[in-house]
Amino acid sequence: MSNLPDWAPEFNSPLDEKMGFQLAELSAERVVGSIPVEGNEQIFGILHGGASGVLVETLASLGAYAHGRTIGKVGVGLDLNVTHVHSATRGRVTGVATAVKLGKRVAVYSVELRDDEGTVTATGRLTCQMIDPR
Structure with missing residues (x-):
């Protein structure tokens, strides 16, 4: 059984491809996906902080899109925070985005990133404004 809706493949962006993003689960309430450390490192051989930010925003944005499909809206990012x-330093980093608020005007997601050993590498939050599609 797939944890992905039929429409999920249409959201594979060029940046996702460059980063080696793999989507494992997608609903408005929860999104799971990962990126490899290799190819996404900074000069010191560790996962680049910007790569963590992209993973946080990608996961939460997909959740906001799934939510928006139920109310005739699309989500656009307003505020991204990553700690x-x-x-x-190796393997994959997997993120889980969990909906905090799924409203008509705002969707908020909390995201936790973990390495293959289960250690939290970063936490994040994305707030999306829900707008009418163009």
Whole structure:
């Protein structure tokens, strides 16, 4: 059984492809996906903080899109916050985005990133404004 809706493949962006993003689960309430550390490191050989930010925003944005489909809206990012708490040096980093608020005007997601050993590498939050589609 797939944890992805039929429409999920249409949201594979060029940046997601460059980063090696893999989506595992997608609903308005919860989104799970990962990126490899390799190819996304900074100069010191650890996962780049910007890569963590992209993963947080990608997961939460997908959740906001799933939510928006139920109310005729689309989510656009208003505020992104990422706190890095542990370095990732190998394997994959997996994020879980959990809905905090699914409203008509605002959707908020809390995201936790973990390495293959289960250590939290970063936490984040994305707030999306829900707008009418163009």
